[in-house]
Amino acid sequence: MTPIEHSRHLRVILSVNCGSSSLKYALYPVLSDGVGEALHTATIEGSLSEAQQPSGDAFGRALRVLDQIIHELGPVDILAVAHRIVHGGERFTVPVRLDAAAMSALAQLSGLAPLHQPHNLDGVRRFEAHWPGVPQIGCFDTAFHATLPEVEYRFALPDSLYKQGIRRFGFHGLSYEFVIGRLQALTPRAQGRVLAFHLGNGASACAIQQGRSVATSMGFSALDGLVMGSRSGSLDPGVLLHLMRQGWGVDRLEAVLYKESGLRGLSGVSADMRTLHASTDPKAKLAIDVFVHRAIREAGALIACMGGVDVVAFTGGIGEHDAVVRAAIVQGMSYLGVRCAAQANEQLPSKGEGPIHADDSVVELWVVPTDEGRVAARGAAAVLKAFNVAGGAYGGTVPMS
Numbered sequence: 001m002t003p004i005e006h007s008r009h010l011r012v013i014l015s016v017n018c019g020s021s022s023l024k025y026a027l028y029p030v031l032s033d034g035v036g037e038a039l040h041t042a043t044i045e046g047s048l049s050e051a052q053q054p055s056g057d058a059f060g061r062a063l064r065v066l067d068q069i070i071h072e073l074g075p076v077d078i079l080a081v082a083h084r085i086v087h088g089g090e091r092f093t094v095p096v097r098l099d100a101a102a103m104s105a106l107a108q109l110s111g112l113a114p115l116h117q118p119h120n121l122d123g124v125r126r127f128e129a130h131w132p133g134v135p136q137i138g139c140f141d142t143a144f145h146a147t148l149p150e151v152e153y154r155f156a157l158p159d160s161l162y163k164q165g166i167r168r169f170g171f172h173g174l175s176y177e178f179v180i181g182r183l184q185a186l187t188p189r190a191q192g193r194v195l196a197f198h199l200g201n202g203a204s205a206c207a208i209q210q211g212r213s214v215a216t217s218m219g220f221s222a223l224d225g226l227v228m229g230s231r232s233g234s235l236d237p238g239v240l241l242h243l244m245r246q247g248w249g250v251d252r253l254e255a256v257l258y259k260e261s262g263l264r265g266l267s268g269v270s271a272d273m274r275t276l277h278a279s280t281d282p283k284a285k286l287a288i289d290v291f292v293h294r295a296i297r298e299a300g301a302l303i304a305c306m307g308g309v310d311v312v313a314f315t316g317g318i319g320e321h322d323a324v325v326r327a328a329i330v331q332g333m334s335y336l337g338v339r340c341a342a343q344a345n346e347q348l349p350s351k352g353e354g355p356i357h358a359d360d361s362v363v364e365l366w367v368v369p370t371d372e373g374r375v376a377a378r379g380a381a382a383v384l385k386a387f388n389v390a391g392g393a394y395g396g397t398v399p400m401s
Contacts, residue, residue, distance in 0.1 A: 010076045012039070013380050014066070015373035017084040018123025020115055021045065023058040027069065028377035030079060035377045040069045059126050080135045081127045082380035084174060084372060086116035086222065088140030089165060095143075095379030098124050098136040106138070112169075112221050115258055137383050139376035144173030147212040152305070155220075168224075170216035172198040172316075174372035176206050179315050182353075182368050184211065189364050192310040195302055197295065198370070199325070200316035201229035201271065205295065207302040215305040217298045223257055226298055227291045229271035232261035234294075263287045273318050273325065292325060296332030303336070309363055312338065315370040320352055330365060337362035 010029055017024040026041040042065060046058035070076045083098065087109040096102055103121060110117040124136050145153075153168040155161075175198045183190035194208040203226040207215040217225025217234075227233045240253060256265075264271035267287035269279050276284040303309045312333070314326050323346045330340040339361035348354050348367055357365035 010039075010073055011079055012076055013080050013082055013377040014078055014127075015082040015084070015376045015380075016123055016127065017372065018119050018126075020119050023062050023123065024373070025062060025066070026373040026377075027066075027073075028374060030381055035374060035381050038371070038373065039073065041373070059123075063130065078131065078134055080137050080380040080384060081124075081131070082137050082139055082373075082376035083120060083124050083127075084141065084376050085120045085138045086141045086171060087113040087169070088138070088142045089169070090167075092138065092140050093143045093146040095137055095139045095376075095383050097383060098128075098138045102138065113171075114254060116222065135380075135384070137376075137380040139174060139379040141171045141173045142169045144177045145170030145206075145213045145216055147214070148216070149214065152215050166220060168216075168219040170204075170206070170213060171218045171222050172202065172204045172206070173213070174375045175315060175370040176208065176213065178371050178375045179313055179368045180208050180211055183311060183313055183366060186366065186368075187311065187355075187364055189310040193303075193306040193308055194311045194313060195299060195306075195309050196313045196315065197299075197319050197329070198316040199226075199295070199314065199319035199322075202231070203228045203233075203291075203295075203316065203318070205298050205302055207306050209306050215302050217302070227266070227287075227294045228262040230259050230262045230264045232257050232265070263291060266290055273322055277322075277324065288325070292328045292332065295329045299329070299333055309336065311364045311366060313366045313368050315368050320367055320369050326356070326367070333363075338365065340365060 012027045012029050013035065015026050015028060023044045023046070024042070026038040028038055029036040042062070044058045044062045044065070046061065082095075085092075085106060088106070089109050091105060092102070098106075103124065106117070107121060110121070124138070127134070128136050148168065148170060155167060157166060176196055179196050180190065180194060183194060191210060196206045196208055198204050198206070202222060204216060204218045205226060206213055206217070219225070223231050223233070223235075225233050235257070243253060262271060263273065263276060267276055267279070267281065267284045269281055269284050269287075270276060273288070276288055312330070314320065318325055327340050327342070327345055330338055339358035341356055341358040344354065345356040348356075352369045353367060355364060355366050357363065
């Protein structure tokens with residue numbers, strides 16, 4: 001939790017990320033010059049499932065904590081709830097109000113992100129039912145990648161399949177939007193060619209040129225690209241055909257690819273990088289080595305798409321906190337003249353943000369803690385502003401005191 005600052009009157013946006021096993025949220029103040037830093041953040045473990053009511057599900061516990069925090073803050077107007085929605089498809093490339101038509105369209109994309117989309121949308125319904133006067137606004141992880149060129153987002157499949165929406169989308173967009181904005185405030189070189197790694201339980205990499213996504217490791221779904229905690233990353237589709245011929249069905253394939261692969265599948269120990277570092281099992285080391293190797297391999301492809309690189313940035317749980325993995329990935333790019341400063345890499349400032357490149361590195365290296373919630377809150381604020389709203393939208397705010 002972040003420290004709570006008292007105020008006589010606050011206008012805030014609640015940013016939420018509703019997942020399958022937790023609900024993350026943060027309260028962001030809406031100031032005269034934009035959205036400020038979070039007043040309060042928290043993660044509530046547990047499912048949003050209706051079946052768990054009324055016995056203290058994550059949603060109910062989150063509301064109880066929010067009520068307490070809002071009481072401590074003083075008079076508060078919740079202007080909107082900004083929801084992180086993983087998949088927006090081709091249609092949703094900017095933040096929008098989540099009305100019935102939008103929710104119906106987004107539900108049709110659930111099969112493309114089965115671990116995330118249904119829970120994201122369930123969270124929208126729950127908050128809307130609890131605060132019917134407050135606008136629910138969707139901010140999409142795919143939206144940042146709307147700038148991908150056609151040669152990047154098209155698969156070499158029949159045009160009829162493309163017309164069904166089978167193409168590369170890319171994810172972690174809210175994170176990349178925050179990171180590139182922060183980098184551009186920190187170093188002028190971020191106006192050029194940036195390779196950003198979002199490394200965590202979900203992992204991806206993105207080539208960003210002049211602030212725009214031009215290539216990314218994730219594709220049609222959140223399975224593609226890098227090795228992840230329990231997701232496979234890139235996989236020869238022939239493997240799936242082979243397993244289907246053995247009688248594997250969709251449900252079994254989905255479970256293996258999303259929940260039993262990645263670091264967990266390789267190691268047989270854990271999906272958590274911290275556990276793998278502490279393990280003496282040779283398979284744990286193999287899992288880490290494959291994770292690093294795939295990041296280095298993907299980096300080469302993305303850098304080639306930009307014709308070089310000026311800045312490499314790390315974010316996400318592993319990217320922000322694992323100095324060993326960062327150093328190993330940088331070492332794998334040393335042929336480019338990239339050099340890591342060992343002390344800076346291992347001893348980041350208290351906020352976890354800072355440069356980690358050596359003086360003789362031809363490429364800048366940065367660690368930038370992400371704040372997807374703040375990007376979502378900014379998006380919601382922009383939607384409210386577009387409707388010329390003062391003190392509420394689509395029916396007003398919920399005053400809390």
